Amino acid sequence: MPSPTESRLPFEAPIYEMEARLAEMEATYAKNRAGVDSTSIAEQIRRLRRELANLKRTIYANLQPWESVQVSRLPSRPQTRDYIDLIFDQFVELHGDRAIGDDMAVVTGMAHLGDEKVMFIGHQKGKNLAERKACNFGCAHPEGYRKALHKMKMAAKFGLPIVTFIDTPGAYPGIAAEERGQAAIIAENLMAMSQLETPIVCVVIGEGGSGGALGIGVGDRLAMLEHSYYSVISPEGCATILWKSNEHAPRAAEALRMTSRDLLRMKIIDEVIQEPLGGAHRDHREAASSLKSMLIRAIRELKELPREQLLQNRYDKFRRIGIFLEGEEQAPLNGLTGDH
The missing domain is CATH 3.90.226.10 (2-enoyl-CoA Hydratase; Chain A, domain 1)
Known part of the structure; x- marks a missing residue:
């Protein structure tokens, strides 16, 4: 299997940074689940998960062709x-x-x-x-x-x-x-x-x-x-x-x-x-x-x-494939409509 770093692309750096922060918070929450701050940490984890999902969605919805x-x-x-x-x-x-x-x-x-x-x-x-x-x-x-x-x-x-x-x-x-x-x-x-x-x-x-x-x-x-x-x-x-x-x-x-x-x-x-x-x-x-x-x-x-x-x-x-028509008034080619 490839190493974790082998699969990391430059534009994904913010994603991996946020995932690392999330992993740290989840580890802290697991240790202090019974503590007084556990509720606050749980809320921060939920918020960070939403932010991470939005970040992934934003980055991958706007990839450049070379990034794809x-x-x-x-x-x-x-x-x-x-x-x-x-x-x-x-x-x-x-x-x-x-x-x-x-x-x-x-x-x-x-x-x-x-x-x-x-x-x-x-x-x-x-x-x-x-x-x-x-x-x-x-x-x-x-x-x-x-x-x-x-x-x-x-x-x-x-x-x-x-x-x-x-x-x-x-x-x-x-x-x-x-x-x-x-x-x-x-x-x-x-x-x-x-x-x-x-x-x-x-x-x-x-x-x-x-x-x-x-x-x-x-x-x-x-x-x-x-x-x-x-x-x-x-x-x-x-x-x-x-x-x-x-x-x-x-x-x-x-x-x-x-x-x-x-x-x-x-x-x-x-x-x-x-x-x-x-x-x-x-x-x-x-x-x-x-x-x-x-x-x-x-x-x-x-x-x-x-x-x-x-x-x-x-x-x-x-x-x-490869047939293109220019102008709305041009006659269909080989029986195809202007939609093609």
Whole structure:
């Protein structure tokens, strides 16, 4: 597990200071519960708790894009395997791509989500250094996306809804990965997911970087946890290209419009899942509960649609992305209204 200081971000300093004061007061109250000042201390504790909640709410409601990126990368933030334990029942992991090997950066398996049987696919970064190296820090190789594709086709064959969790800086860009067809398998996944005759729900739980995210990101519903990001490139990569230095990453993060609020406003995603006060890293169970509720609701709604309508809606959803109209009097484009 990461150390407490490893998960602390600069803008959270006032929160940690107030939490330290609160812990001291609670310790004092526990020692002097029978004392004459116990009532006064109890009232101060209640007041400080309210102030702390308001402080968290204020800070996290006004995060800058770069700060949201920092939150999405916190080592203490719940990862795919954490959510598997908290959300799904009877998870049976499925390994291998039947070609090269088993990429630990992509987790696949069958599970129960409430009363529903689903096929689950998600990126995994790892908690400690050994796990992160084994998972390649969440950067999947071609065999990871080939494994995901094989399991998705299996799900469609048996009529299982598909749930994917996205949490990757991007697909691994190494020479060996390219030699094994990294770009080709991601493209194949995009095509296949657009045509699978089963409901697909995708959620960005942390980082959603580039083609690595898209490789398991084409679905009927695309949601994001509140403090995650979803982008064609990382802020550092964008800054290096545009300004020749990753020191401009905060500037790039703002320009990329990669936060959940921005993407919901542009109708690239369908829903933002509220995180616990102060971020998912502060309460894994509450974050998992909100995520589970969204998944159950989305699958229930999608299962009611005829297969032809499901596929048409999915196609239309992605065809609309990137279409913008200027001026109120401009005629609709490709049958779309000015709302798009």
